[in-house]
Amino acid sequence: MAQAETEKKRHWTFHIDVEKIGWLTLDVVGSGVNVLSREVIGQLEEIVVKIEAMDRAGELTGVALLSGKASGFVAGADISEFDEMSDPAVLPEALKRTHALFARIEKIKAPFVAGISGFCVGGGLELALACHYRIAVNDDKTKFGFPEVKLGIFPGFAGTGRSIRQAGPIDAMQLMLTGRTLSASAAKRLNLVDRLVRHRDMLRWEARKAILSNRKAKPAPFSKRLMAMGPLRSRVAGKMREETGKKVNKAHYPAPFKLIDLFEKHGNNPKAMMNAEIDAFVPLMGSPTAQNLRRVFFLSEALKKQGVKEKPKPTFSRVHVVGAGVMGGDIAAFCALRGMAVTLQDMDMERIKPALERAKKLFKKRLKTKQAVDAALARLEADVDGKGIARCDVLIEAVVEKLEVKQQIFSNAEKKLKPGAIMATNTSSIELERIAEALTDPARLIGLHFFNPVAQLPLVEVIQSKLNDERAVRLGCSFVLAIGKSPVVVKSAPGFLVNRALMPYMLAAIERVEKGESPEQLDAAAVAFGMPMGPIELMDTVGLDVGASVARELGQEVPKDSRFSRLIAEGKLGRKTGQGFYRWEDGKAQKQKPPAHANLPGLGRDLIQPLVDTTEQIVAEGVVENADLADIGMIFGTGFAPFLGGPLKARQDGKA
Incomplete structure (x- = not known):
């Protein structure tokens, strides 16, 4: 040459x-x-x-x-x-x-x-x-x-x-x-x-x-x-x-x-x-593990294509979050971490301060320099009066799961929001159609359902009601992708995908505890099967009051004479109160050594059946478009064993 x-x-x-x-x-x-x-x-x-x-x-x-x-x-x-x-x-x-x-x-x-x-x-x-x-x-x-x-x-x-x-x-x-x-x-x-x-x-x-x-x-x-x-x-x-x-x-x-x-x-x-x-x-x-993990990779890549297709792509520079509790505060912090200007609203500063403190800890953990931490803190602003509503590109409501409260928030916000801004609820179980009854333009309301802890779990369920047009949903997907999360579109139905599939699984495990089985053994069995956490520890982590509320939304009442109900009545709500089915110290469940079991993975497979059955039913009802989306949603939302490829792939392969 x-x-x-x-x-x-x-x-x-x-x-x-x-x-x-x-x-x-x-x-x-x-x-x-x-x-x-x-x-x-x-x-x-x-x-x-x-x-x-x-x-x-x-x-x-x-x-x-x-x-x-x-x-x-x-x-x-x-x-x-x-x-x-x-x-x-x-x-x-x-x-x-x-x-x-x-x-x-x-x-x-x-x-x-x-x-x-x-x-x-x-x-x-x-x-x-x-x-x-x-x-x-x-x-x-x-x-x-x-x-x-x-x-x-x-x-x-x-x-x-x-x-x-x-x-x-x-x-x-x-x-x-x-x-x-x-x-x-x-x-x-x-x-x-x-x-x-x-x-x-x-x-x-x-x-x-x-x-x-x-x-x-x-x-x-x-x-x-x-x-x-x-x-x-x-x-x-x-x-x-x-x-x-x-x-x-x-x-x-x-x-x-x-x-x-x-x-x-x-x-x-x-x-x-x-x-x-x-x-x-x-x-x-x-190996089956590598084959299933490749499938998970391709499914996760497909989620990145769910946003708005037209160019230029929409940009999201300002977010307003109503509700500074654990979910709302952490959603606001994560958006600020991802470079957006965020206003966080609640009834008074005393309710917002804990969220700002948690945000500061997140920024220090994730960002390298004091300069970067300070910049992130500057992007997150307390906003008791809700002045940020008029300027925001995305409004996210994350208050208590009470229909009338959510309706009032959106009815007031609708009058202030600029055209084209996303209006979203973080509801975990209430159908969007019910929340949208108070709106002049109900087609504008979508759901953006985050999972706790927000900074760690990659899934956001993008909820589509019967009133939405396709663009509103795709715009929601674009926002989810913009903050580095993975969107799965689901129809507005009680519990949507993840909570609806999780609840029968957790309640069935709690029922076994009520009958005298060891919670430690059940949790160990679920982990042996491939879950990241057992169902009893998961209920404690979610919060017993939240679990009971979601169960009611799904038409599954918690018996009044159960240990579950007694713990809630006594204010023992799980991790957040330091006591639930387990005692919690420094964020960790204090467990006894579980009794021996001849086949823990087999017991775990039995425990997981309600989750698999319900996921299958959700797909059959069209709440989620197909089995692939259901599988990746359950993996990202619950940590369901990725090496099995998701609950429906596991059933197909005879593993669940």
Whole structure:
């Protein structure tokens, strides 16, 4: 290839400049992000053959690998190919091919430098680690990580050994076992990045300097590598198993435990770990857990397409929340955290102050600097008089579940709201048609049902009444997406989707407690099945009074002579009062050791049947459009075992 010549392929461009620097740019056609599909990898192989020849001939000063997309570097392998690639007859050879390609890049004598902006995760990070030197933009958009464990696998493009070589065994394994993402500065501290720049437009200049200076990354220091040597490695692996076992069940999520096994065998030898990676990876890719987690991924991605379709897309800069209780205050805080100006209204400042204090704690936990915390606090304003109603783009009511109170709030607000503003209720159980009876334009009212804790649970049910037009609902979805949540559209019916499915499950478990069964054993059984929390602890967390109110809305009365009713009468409402079915200390239920049971997962499966049955009924009634939406809604709203793919997928597979 002559100097200043350019070679173009469908996804790649390779240009040699007058300094004999090769500029290799990836811009995947037809995709908003760069992904490593088989076609992309195949084209890279062809270009690497040319680079190797130029390198041998002394015609190459170095290569800079860049992204042609503003969205990021590389977002990993192409997940849409995973089902086909999971075939054991296909996958091993495909992995060997990519391993060999990345090894060839690593062996090129001329410096091979990656310039990284935006997401560099999964296979993208594995490609970057095969390069000799890494430069990254130090901004909020640039992220590094190995999210594969969230898909039931672990890195498969030799990222296991290379990450351990660069970051050391402890940091690298934690990154792979947790699936968390790192900022550019954190990645540099772990030695995954060698140099930081302030802006994306500085990447080319810094890459050029790195190539002309023949810079190469150094591996992790001996003090870090020591933890993978000799008998220390087995002890470290044992500790990793213990800590991982506290978070996930090995029977449900085998990938992290298989990764630890791989580390225990080969963690002191990155090359051996890379070579052994393929045999350990292949069985995981086709496992039921990985198949179901891929399904969950695609369902969650589909939720992102539910907003308003026209362009320009609507923007939401101001939110007004009526009700500064736990839900209202936390919704307001979360919107402010996401960059919106928020006014929070209640009857007086004494009711608003606790919400502002909780918001401050959230901001300190989530935001990095005092400046960012102060900015978020400035965006959240107490508004006793409701002056923010007239300016807001979104009005959210989150007061007590009393029909007449909600009707009065919306009747007053309707007169002040600007045209086009969203009018939404956070009701957990009351049909929208009943609330809208007090409105001049009832078609304007939708539901935005958040879940507690707001900052953690990703689901928001977008409630559609018989009076809404499609745009009002899609506008609600757009707002939910704008604050980083996942919208599931459901029709206005008692309990909607999540509460309606949860309540029979919780009440049936409480009935078993009333008959003398151990609440600790029932909760342990639900967790053994795959739920994040048992039904009794969940009722305590929700609040016994809230649970009883929702039960009544759904036509399920709580017997007056029950322990449930007595606890409510005594003001023992669960976590928020420090006593319910359990005693609570520092936000944790104080449990006795549960009695032994021969088959806890089996008992958990029995417990979960009312939830599965009700979800099936909800779909049959058309409250939610289809089984896929019901499954993703129950996973995001209740934490229903993702590895089973949702309640209806679990029933289909004979697992529930």
